[in-house]
Amino acid sequence: MPVSPELNARGVSVPDVDAGTESAAFIAGVDDPILITGANGFIGLRLVENLLRRGFRNLRCFVRRPSQRLVLESLLASGEFGPAQLEVVVGNLLSGEDCVAATRNVAVVFHLAAGRGEKSFPDAFMNSVVTTRNLLEACLLHKCLRRFVNVSSFTVYANGRRTNSVLDESCPVEERPELRGEAYCFGKVKQDELLAEYGGKFGIPYVIVRPGYVYGPGKTAITGRVGIDTFGLFLHLGGSNPIPFTYVDNCAEAIALAGLKKGIDGEIFNVVDDELPSSRKFLRLYKKNVKNFQSFYVPHAMSFGLCYLWEKYSAWSVDQLPPVFNRKRWHANWQKTRYSNQKLKARTGWAPQVPMADGLGRYFEGCRTAEHD
Amino acid sequence: MIKSGIIKAAIVGCGKIADSHASQIGRIQGCEIVGVCDREPLMARQLYERFPVKNYFGDLSELLRQAQPDVVHITTPPASHFDIAATCLQAGCHVYVEKPFTVNEDEARRLIALANERNLKITVGHDDQFGHATRRMRALVQSGYLGEGPVHLESYYCYEMGGDSYAEAVLGDKRHWVRRLPGQLLQNVISHGIARIAEFLTTESPQVIALGFISPFLRAKGETEIIDELRVIISEEDRTTAYFTFSSQMHPSLHHLRIYGRRNGLMLDHDQETLIKLRGTRFKSYAEKFAPPMIFARQYMGNLTTNLRSFLGRDFHMKSGMKYLIESFYRSIAEGTPVPIPYREIILTAHIMDAIFAQLSRKTSRTASVPQPLSVSQ
Numbered sequence: 001m002p003v004s005p006e007l008n009a010r011g012v013s014v015p016d017v018d019a020g021t022e023s024a025a026f027i028a029g030v031d032d033p034i035l036i037t038g039a040n041g042f043i044g045l046r047l048v049e050n051l052l053r054r055g056f057r058n059l060r061c062f063v064r065r066p067s068q069r070l071v072l073e074s075l076l077a078s079g080e081f082g083p084a085q086l087e088v089v090v091g092n093l094l095s096g097e098d099c100v101a102a103t104r105n106v107a108v109v110f111h112l113a114a115g116r117g118e119k120s121f122p123d124a125f126m127n128s129v130v131t132t133r134n135l136l137e138a139c140l141l142h143k144c145l146r147r148f149v150n151v152s153s154f155t156v157y158a159n160g161r162r163t164n165s166v167l168d169e170s171c172p173v174e175e176r177p178e179l180r181g182e183a184y185c186f187g188k189v190k191q192d193e194l195l196a197e198y199g200g201k202f203g204i205p206y207v208i209v210r211p212g213y214v215y216g217p218g219k220t221a222i223t224g225r226v227g228i229d230t231f232g233l234f235l236h237l238g239g240s241n242p243i244p245f246t247y248v249d250n251c252a253e254a255i256a257l258a259g260l261k262k263g264i265d266g267e268i269f270n271v272v273d274d275e276l277p278s279s280r281k282f283l284r285l286y287k288k289n290v291k292n293f294q295s296f297y298v299p300h301a302m303s304f305g306l307c308y309l310w311e312k313y314s315a316w317s318v319d320q321l322p323p324v325f326n327r328k329r330w331h332a333n334w335q336k337t338r339y340s341n342q343k344l345k346a347r348t349g350w351a352p353q354v355p356m357a358d359g360l361g362r363y364f365e366g367c368r369t370a371e372h373d
Numbered sequence: 374m375i376k377s378g379i380i381k382a383a384i385v386g387c388g389k390i391a392d393s394h395a396s397q398i399g400r401i402q403g404c405e406i407v408g409v410c411d412r413e414p415l416m417a418r419q420l421y422e423r424f425p426v427k428n429y430f431g432d433l434s435e436l437l438r439q440a441q442p443d444v445v446h447i448t449t450p451p452a453s454h455f456d457i458a459a460t461c462l463q464a465g466c467h468v469y470v471e472k473p474f475t476v477n478e479d480e481a482r483r484l485i486a487l488a489n490e491r492n493l494k495i496t497v498g499h500d501d502q503f504g505h506a507t508r509r510m511r512a513l514v515q516s517g518y519l520g521e522g523p524v525h526l527e528s529y530y531c532y533e534m535g536g537d538s539y540a541e542a543v544l545g546d547k548r549h550w551v552r553r554l555p556g557q558l559l560q561n562v563i564s565h566g567i568a569r570i571a572e573f574l575t576t577e578s579p580q581v582i583a584l585g586f587i588s589p590f591l592r593a594k595g596e597t598e599i600i601d602e603l604r605v606i607i608s609e610e611d612r613t614t615a616y617f618t619f620s621s622q623m624h625p626s627l628h629h630l631r632i633y634g635r636r637n638g639l640m641l642d643h644d645q646e647t648l649i650k651l652r653g654t655r656f657k658s659y660a661e662k663f664a665p666p667m668i669f670a671r672q673y674m675g676n677l678t679t680n681l682r683s684f685l686g687r688d689f690h691m692k693s694g695m696k697y698l699i700e701s702f703y704r705s706i707a708e709g710t711p712v713p714i715p716y717r718e719i720i721l722t723a724h725i726m727d728a729i730f731a732q733l734s735r736k737t738s739r740t741a742s743v744p745q746p747l748s749v750s751q
Contacts, residue, residue, distance in 0.1 A: 065545045067595065092546055120389045125419045133415060178423040190419065317687040318400050 023055075026260040027146045028107045030055045034259075035106040037093060037135070038113030040068040042218055043151070043211075046252035047110060048072065052081040054256065060087045062102050062113065093131035099138035107146045108259050111135060114151070115187060119322075121178070124187035132191050136198045148206040149259040150195050154244055154270070155185045156210065160331045167244075168340040169210075169268045180332065181324040199266060207258045211251045211271040212244025212339065216359065217366030219248075222286065225333050226279045227295065234295040237303050237334045238279020244272045244339045245282075247359035250352040257348040269344040275356040276339065282360075289364035291371060304330050380404040380703050383442035383466075385433060385457055386449030387411040387420040390471055390498075394446045395424040397696040404703060408440030433457060437464040444706065447471060450550045451561060455480040458495070462487050467706050469699065471498040473564040476555055478723040485716045494712050496702045497719050499568040500695035501628070505683055506648040506676075507694070510630070510641050513650075514573075519634020520653070523573045526615040529627035530566025534590070534601065544596060556730040558599050559585070563619050563729075564722055568714075569630045570607060570615045571721040579721075581728035582606040585736070588622045605729055646689075647676040 028034065034051060038044040039061030051059055052075065061072050069088045076086050091098030093113060103109065115127020132150065139145040158174045159167055174180055177189040198204045213223040225243050227236040246254070254271040258264065277285070283295060298306070304327070311326035344350045354362075382398050384391050387409055398406055406426045411417040414431035421429035430436040437445075437460070445461040446469045447454055455475050458468045468488070474497040475481045488495040501507065514523075534544075543551045543558060554560040585600040601621035608614045620626075628643035631651075638651035649672050656664045683689040690696065701713035 092548070095548075120392070121423060122387060122389050122392060122416065122419065126388070126413075126416060129419070130413060130415050186419075186423075318690075319396060320684070320687055320690050 025262055027262050028056075028260060030057050032056075032107035032146075033058045033060055033105050034108045034110065035060045035062060035102055036110045036112065037062040037102075037131075038111075039063055039088075040071055041112060042216075043214055043248055043252055043255070044112045045071065045075075046248050047112065047255055048086070049075065050249075050252045050256045052084055052086070054260075057084040059084070060089055060102065060106065062089050062091060062093070064090070064092065064113075066090050093134055094126065096134050096137065099131075099134040100141060103135060103138040103142055103145070105142065105144055106139075107144065109135060109139065109145065109148045110151070110255060110259050111149060112151045112255075114191075119183060119324075121183045121186050124183035125190060128187035128191040129194055132194055133198075136195070136202075136204060139204065140198075140202055146205060147259055147265065148195070148204055149255060150191065150206060150208050151255060152192050152208050152210045153184070153188050154210055154212045154272075155182065155332065156189045156192060157332060158328070159335060159337060160328075163336045164338060166338045166340050167270070169270055169343055174328070174332075179323070179326070180328045181322065181326055182329065185332075205265040207264055207266070208268040209255050209258045209271060210268065211254070212246050214248055214251045215245050215363050216248030217362050217369075219363070220367050220370045222283075226283055234293060235303075236279070236283055236295045236297045237300075238283075239297065239300060239336075241279045241334065241336045242276040242338060243279050243282055245276060245356070245359070246271045246273045247352065247354045247356075247363075249354050250359070253353060254344055254348070254350050257350050258344075261348045264347055267343075267347065269348065270339065270341060271344060271350075272339045272341050273352040273354075273356055273359070274341070277356065277360070285360060286364065286367075289361075290367040300334065300336070303334055378403070380707065381407040381441065381443045382446060383408045383410065383436055383440055383444070384420070384446045384448060385410045385436065385461075386447060386453075386471075387413075387416040388448065391420055391446075391448040392423075393692045393695055394448055394471075394699075395420060395426070397690075397692055397699055398446075399425065400690075400696050401700050401703065407442050408436045410436040433460060437461065437466065442466055444469060444703065451476055451554060452550065455484060458484050459487060462491055462493055462495070465491070465493070467494045467702075469496050469498065469702055472568075473497075473560055473726065474719050474723060476560065478720060478727045481720050481723040485719065494702070494706050495716075496698070496712050496714050497564075497568075497722075498695070498698070499565060499714060499722075500692065500698045501565045501643055502568060502572065502694065503697040503701070503713070504643060504646060504694040505679070505689070506641055506646045507630075507643065508697070509648050510632075510639050513639060513648075514632070518637055518639070518650070519632065520636025521634060522575075523613050523632050523634055525613065525633045526570050526573060527618075527629070527631040528566045528569050528615065529618045529629040530563055531618070531620045531623060531626040531628065532562055532601070533626045534621045543599065544591070544594065552598060556726060556733070558601060559603055559619065559733075560726065560730065563603065563617075564726060566617055566619065566628075567725050568718065568722045570617060571718050571725060573632065574607070574609055574613055574615075574721060576609045576612070577717075577721065578724065580606075580608045580610070581725055581732070582608075583729040583732040585729075585733040588620075590622055600733060603729070603733075605725075607725060645676075646680055647673065649673070649676075 034056055036044055036048055039048050040063045072088050089102050115124050156173045158172050174189050177186040192208055195206050199206050226238045227234055250273055251271050258269055307325045307327055307330040311323055314321050314323040382404055384394050408428045408430055409417050409420045409426050410430040410433055417429040444467045447457050448471045451473050454470050458470050461468050543549045551558055551561050583605045585603045587600055588602050591601055603619040605617040630641040632639050637653040640649040640651055655661050698713055705712045
C-alpha cells in the first residue's frame with residue numbers, strides 16, 4: 001500500500017521527485033516555456049505546483065480574470081520552488097490574438113480550461129471547442145509545439161456494454177453526444193474530435209487525458225455517479241458501483257507525465273486511482289464524516305426504467321421536459337462498471353501517490369470546513 | 374406571401390438563445406430550418422448537428438443566396454442586429470430580431486421603415502408577452518375588465534447574478550460585448566419588462582425618470598461599470614403612469630406585471646404563469662378580512678388547474694411564449710394579417726430605453742467629473 005506524501009502549507013501533496021533523473025525521459029527541458037490554461041482552477045493550480053516541483057522554471061499560466069493572478073503569484077512568493085519564472089497571462093481563449101500571445105515559443109500546452117456550459121450546449125461547445133481550435137491554430141502559427149495535452153473526461157465514453165465490464169481507453173466514445181442531454185459531454189466529445197482532426201491533418205503532437213471524477217479539498221459536491229438531489233431528495237443511484245475517483249494531486253501528476261513523457265504522442269490515458277470505493281461505501285463515509293442527510297436508494301433496474309420513461313416522455317411531449325435523463329446517460333453514469341488505469345501506469349510510470357483512504361479523509365475535511373463556513 | 378406553402382426559416386447567430394429558436398420552430402407545423410449561420414463556422418456546425426437543419430454557413434450572404442429563406446431569425450449580439458436585419462430585408466426576407474430590437478430608437482425606426490418600404494414584416498423577440506398567463510391577461514384587458522384603460526402599471530424584471538454563467542462571463546471580461554452596449558447589461562435584459570409597459574401606453578413620448586446604480590454586491594466584486602439596479606418612473610401626462618424595477622439583488626427575483634384600472638386590477642406572475650384578478654370594490658366591514666383571501670385562494674387553484682391542464686396537454690414548454698410569437702409572426706406573413714407586436718410598441722420600447730440610458734449616462738459622467746459629497750445614485 002502506498003504511503004501518502006506529506007502536505008505542504010496549502011494542503012498540497014509533496015511527492016519526492018528527483019528532477020535530474022526524470023528529465024532524460026521528458027520531451028521538454030526545465031527552461032522550456034510551458035503553457036497551462038485554466039491554471040487557477042481546481043486541477044490547474046495543482047498542476048502548476050507539480051511542474052514547479054519538478055524544476056520547470058518557465059511556466060505561463062493563462063487565466064480569465066485579473067483577480068485570479070494573486071493565488072498563482074503567491075505560489076512563487078512562498079519561496080518553496082526556488083528560482084522560477086511564472087508568468088500569469090490574463091486573457092480570453094475565444095480571442096485568437098490572446099491565444100497567439102499565450103502560445104508564443106511554448107513547447108508544451110496543458111489545456112485545462114473548459115466550459116462546463118451547465119445546461120447550455122452552445123456555451124459548453126464554445127468554451128471547449130472554439131477555444132481549443134484557437135489554441136491549436138495559434139500553435140500552428142508558432143511551429144514550436146512539442147505536445148498539446150488536452151484534459152478531457154470520462155464523460156465522453158458511451159459505456160453501453162454489459163454490466164460490470166471494464167472501461168478503458170479502447171471503449172467507444174459517444175457517437176451522438178447531443179442525445180446524452182449533457183452539454184459538458186457534448187463539448188468534450190467534440191473537443192477530442194477536433195484535436196484528433198488537427199493531429200491527423202496538421203501533425204500536431206497531442207495526448208488526451210481523461211480523468212474520472214476528480215476530488216479533493218476545495219470541491220464539495222457529491223458526484224452525480226453516486227446520486228442526484230434534483231428533486232429535493234437525494235436519490236442514491238450508484239449502489240454497489242465503483243466510483244471512478246482520482247485525487248486532485250494524483251490527477252495533476254498524471255497530466256504532468258502525459259505532457260512530458262517521451263514516446264506517447266497520439267495516446268489517450270484514463271486517470272483513475274486504485275482502491276475505488278463503491279458508491280454505497282462512499283455515501284456512508286460522507287454521511288459519517290461530513291453531514292448526515294436522508295437519501296433514498298433507487299435500484300439499478302428502477303433507475304434505468306425511470307430514465308427510459310423520462311426519455312420517452314420527453315420525445316412524446318416535444319421536450320416539454322428536456323431529455324436530461326435517458327438511457328445513454330444511465331449507461332454512462334449508473335451502469336455498474338469497473339475501471340482500468342493500467343495503460344497510464346505502464347506507459348507513463350504513473351502511480352497514485354495519495355492513497356484512497358487519505359484522499360477521502362482530506363476531501364471530507366475540506367467538506368466539513370466548507371460546511372462550517 | 375410564401376410561394377411554397379412551407380415557411381423556410383434561417384437562424385443567424387448560433388449561441389445560447391438560438392437553441393430556443395431552433396426548438397420552437399421545430400414545434401411549428403409547416404416550416405423548416407433551411408440554414409443556420411454564424412461567423413464562427415464551428416458554432417454554426419454544432420447547431421446544425423443537433424437540430425433538423427438543412428445546411429450551415431459562416432457567411433450571411435452565402436446563407437441568403439444558397440438557402441433562400443423566407444424568414445431570418447437574428448440571434449446575434451444586439452450591436453449587430455441593425456446591419457444584419459437590414460441586409461436580410463434588402464434580400465427580401467422577413468425578419469425576427471431577438472431582443473433588444475436594436476441599440477437605439479433611431480435604428481429601430483430605420484429598420485421598420487425599411488421593412489415597410491420592401492413590403493416585408495419584422496418583429497422583436499419579446500416572447501415573454503405571449504406566455505399563457507400573459508395572453509389571458511391581454512384578453513381580460515381588451516374585454517374592459519380594468520375599466521377604460523390602465524391608470525398605473527408596475528413592471529418588475531429582476532435578474533439573478535449569482536451562479537449564472539452569462540453573468541460570470543460579463544463580469545469577468547472587460548471586453549465582453551455587453552459592456553460595449555449603450556445601456557450595457559441593462560440594455561440586454563430589460564426590454565422584456567419595458568415592452569410590457571409600452572404595450573399599454575398610448576403617447577409616443579412619455580416622460581421618463583431613471584435612477585440607476587451599481588449594487589454593493591457588484592462593487593464588492595470590484596465592478597465599476599455595470600449598473601445592476603434600476604428604478605424608473607414613466608408618465609404619460611394625465612393618463613397612464615408606470616414604475617419599472619430591475620434588480621439583481623432583491624428576492625424573490627420577480628418577473629411581474631401589475632396593472633391597475635379605474636375599476637379593477639390584474640397581477641401577472643410570469644415565472645409562475647399565474648394571473649390574479651384584483652377586485653376594485655371592497656366588501657363591507659369584516660367581510661373584507663375574510664372574503665378576499667378565499668377569492669384569492671380560489672383564483673390560485675384555478676391557475677393551478679389551468680397550468681396542469683396545459684402541461685398534460687403538452688403545451689406548457691418553458692418557451693411556449695416564443696413558440697406562440699413565432700407562430701403568430703409566421704401566420705401574419707403567410708396570411709397577410711397584422712404582425713403580433715405593433716411597430717409603435719417596438720419603437721416606444723426603444724424610446725424609453727434610450728431615455729433611461731441617456732439619464733444614467735449623464736449621471737455617471739457627472740459623478741465622474743464633479744466631486745459629490747453624497748450621491749444617491751452611487
